Amino acid sequence: MKKAKSFILPPDGKVHPGKTVDIRYTVSENYLGDPIRIPITIINGKNPGPCAFLSAASHGDELNGIEIIRKIAHEWDPANLNGTIVCLPVLNVPAFLAQQRYVPTSSEDLNRSFPGNKTGKSIKRMAYSIFKSFIKPCDFGIDFHTSTRGRSNMLHVLADLSDEKVSHLAHSFGSNIIINGPGPSGSLRRSASEIGIPSITVELGEAHRFQLKLIEKALTGLESVFSAYSIRPTQSVHWPGWRAIISSKEDTWLRSSVGGIVSLRCNPGDLIEEGSVVCTITNPFKKEIDEVVSPFTGLIVGLLQNPIVRPGDPICHLVTLDRETISEYHASNKNNDLV
Ligand SMILES: [Zn+2]
Missing domain, CATH: 3.40.630.10 (Zn peptidases)
Incomplete structure (x- = not known):
């Protein structure tokens, strides 16, 4: 040996x-x-x-x-x-x-x-x-x-x-x-x-x-x-x-189109349905000025934590999952990756 x-x-x-x-x-x-x-x-x-x-x-x-x-x-x-x-x-x-x-x-x-x-x-x-x-x-x-x-x-x-x-x-x-x-x-x-x-x-x-x-x-x-x-x-x-x-070329970052204060509706590790609201953005008088909506059903890999944005600032890193992976995701119920 x-x-x-x-x-x-x-x-x-x-x-x-x-x-x-x-x-x-x-x-x-x-x-x-x-x-x-x-x-x-x-x-x-x-x-x-x-x-x-x-x-x-x-x-x-x-x-x-x-x-x-x-x-x-x-x-x-x-x-x-x-x-x-x-x-x-x-x-x-x-x-x-x-x-x-x-x-x-x-x-x-x-x-x-x-x-x-x-x-x-x-x-x-x-x-x-x-x-x-x-x-x-x-x-x-x-x-x-x-x-x-x-x-x-x-x-x-x-x-x-x-x-x-x-x-x-x-x-x-x-x-x-x-x-x-x-x-x-x-x-x-x-x-x-x-x-x-x-x-x-x-x-x-x-x-x-x-x-x-x-x-x-x-x-x-x-x-x-x-x-x-x-x-x-x-x-x-x-x-x-x-x-x-996921191919690094397929990464999607959703970005803000306005400046303002962000209220998140999801967490990293969440699967978000197409058309669901990721966050709302309000002005200093708490008037809603924009809503960021998921363009496809995807998994949130990264998400902003500092709740203030300017136009173009990244909000969420979203990746697509195929149908089979989505059902495995639901079956294993492992969507709480973050504290
Ligand atoms: Zn690093």
Whole structure:
């Protein structure tokens, strides 16, 4: 039988099989010349197996993934694992400290900067350091995000299903919705997948919050993935009751045609019938000025939370479901994805 290997920690450390190690790893320096260090936990299983990365907060105000990864990092016993889990709960420390999506002062987007560049601008160097030391040693990975501030998402997976290995990973997670597309250039999941490390993004909830029901749902997804890859074979692959695969080209965003104050009539995860009212928009004197109606029967994947809009602002991310999926949806009664 093959023996488990130590995980090599740069520059010259090791995490031996059967051990969990917490480190702070320098990826850059701030204006004072002090190190910018990201927290990392390596759980190296007692038995041999694949190496997986879990990452979050490459957008600094997207917090749900942090708690998901901390639960895995500090509650899972390496004695029961076949393989290694590289836990990266806060990738973008400057943005996290400022509680912003992007790096403060420069507005750089870490999740458009991978795989990075050793001699490039600051954010590219940071991305390079993370990618080289903690993504490249892995066999697959999952990057957690939430909606941007002022909106909320039901839990869903973003994956390039044209890549067989990525497709296997995406299906193993057990989510209701998979949005199929390669992802933006420079995103972690695309950059890793392009060099043969199949990776997906999991979107859940909204920025600035820990949403416990969603976090539990994501943990079920992770257990399913780790079972599928025999890292922690505790259960069979999770089937969520119904599933829809959506092309990223088929996404529909309903937008406001007026400015005003929004009263929502639905939640993320709701199935909304064609012609039903998604929201009403009123003026400051509470006079109704517009009604946003669903143009087709579809599932609400994302929805605004900040109840003020201007003409053109997005209100809801709506996707079509086929007839069979709609009846599975009704049968499984799983429309409460959000807290
Ligand atoms: Zn994000």
